[in-house]
Amino acid sequence: MSLEASQLNELHWLMEMLHNIDVGLVVLDREYNIQIWNGFMENHSGLLPREVKDKNLFSLFEEIPQDWFVRKAESVFLLKNKAFTIWEQRPYVFKFQNYRPITGTADYMYQNTTFIPLMAANGKVSHLCLIVYDVTDSAVHKKDLEAANQELAILSQTDGLTKLFNRTHWERCLEAEFKRWTRSHNPSCLVMIDIDHFKNINDSYGHMVGDQVIRHLADVVRQQVRETDVSGRYGGEEFSILLSDTTLENAHIFAERMRKTVEASVVKYNDIDVKYTISIGIAQVTPGISTYEAWIECSDAALYQSKEGGRNRITLFPKQ
Ligand SMILES: Nc1nc2c(ncn2[C@@H]2O[C@H](COP(=O)(O)OP(=O)(O)OP(=O)(O)O)[C@@H](O)[C@H]2O)c(=O)[nH]1
Structure with missing residues (x-):
């Protein structure tokens, strides 16, 4: 060739x-x-x-x-x-x-x-x-990986039972809001909600019914809050809602609507009907409050007073 x-x-x-x-x-x-x-x-x-x-x-x-x-x-x-x-x-x-x-x-x-x-x-x-x-x-x-990571990020911020924010993520939001408040000093309120005598519900009807009541309260919270409000499951039967740019007076109106809604509701589980109530403590952040943890303590103390005062009621901080 x-x-x-x-x-x-x-x-x-x-x-x-x-x-x-x-x-x-x-x-x-x-x-x-x-x-x-x-x-x-x-x-x-x-x-x-x-x-x-x-x-x-x-x-x-x-x-x-x-x-x-x-x-x-x-x-x-x-x-x-x-x-x-x-x-x-x-x-x-x-x-x-x-x-x-x-x-x-x-x-x-x-x-x-x-x-x-x-x-x-x-x-x-x-x-x-x-x-x-x-x-x-x-x-x-x-x-796919990006979508999975995004889903994981959401899951890591969410409480499985209620689909509200979990405590860790909710506290992170609260910390950010507190920092924002130190600059703006716009009124901002923290609402703590606890189901009354929840142990009795569990003991009388079982944990499944207890869980249903927790989910019901989560739904009530979801229906009542605005998009800018940040709601989380703080503990077992304790919920927390951050109402930014909201005065204590308006937070009180919001909480009263929620308290009444719960009081009027019946939670159904198979053939069991359960009625329950909630106690609420609200704290408006004030210059005397120096950390977000102290803000939580104020609303917790207000919630404790609602419990001590007979439950199914709201206590405000500072006192009106
Ligand atoms: N079903 C169910 N129960 C829970 C969950 N988390 C916490 N609990 C129960 O909630 C109950 C809370 O009871 P306590 O803290 O004694 O308060 P309480 O009975 O609600 O009474 P007061 O708060 O004083 O009105 C305990 O029995 C916990 O076991 C949950 O995710 N599901």
Whole structure:
């Protein structure tokens, strides 16, 4: 075999390999007309190389935002530098269906694309090569991981029984609110709620019924609070609500509505009907309170007075 023939062979093999490689290869001329279109592009677009040859990229693929693409490509032509676009910035350049069985959750193929300047013999960049990588697997896994992390973050802040904030997260919110208050001094109130004689409910009807009562109170709290209020399950049958930008007088109105709602409710569990009441302590933060823990102590003390005073009542701090 002559040298020329073997070189031709190598060239032929190279072309064959490029045609069959598992990444997309596209060559565009200065007018964005397609010159080369390999097997990957053919398989995913359903268009043969001869069908796209000399056709304008933007008329064939209307989903490609022309302004964006041209801006990127022109800098490659002019500066003779490579450019990239990754799926996090733009999920894909070519809107190809995703056929992968493992990552079947994605409708379209996620792509990373590299723009490479192709220099002619005269040193001018007259053509541009696009290399399109299918990154659907890693994109879907990354998105799944992010969603799982987000779910975990929510779970770590939430009480399982009531779906209100758990104590740790609620206290973190309270600490932030206390810091905010030290700057703004807007009125802010802390409401502590405890179910009366809850032990009796557990002892008389069992823990399942007790849990149902706790869930009921959580629902009442959810119905009554505003979006900006922060409610949590502070302990077993103790709930805490932070009412920011709320005066003691308004917090009292809010708590009284809640107390009455509970008093009028019947919790049903199978054929058991349970009535219950709640005691409430409310503390408005004042300059005498130097830490958020001290604020909790004030509302706890007010709650204790409601218990001592006969239950099913509200005590305010400072006294009115
Ligand atoms: N069912 C159920 N019971 C709980 C849960 N957490 C705490 N408890 C119970 O709540 C009861 C609280 O009782 P106490 O602190 O003695 O208070 P109480 O009976 O509510 O009486 P007062 O608060 O003084 O009105 C205890 O029996 C705990 O076992 C829970 O998640 N589910």
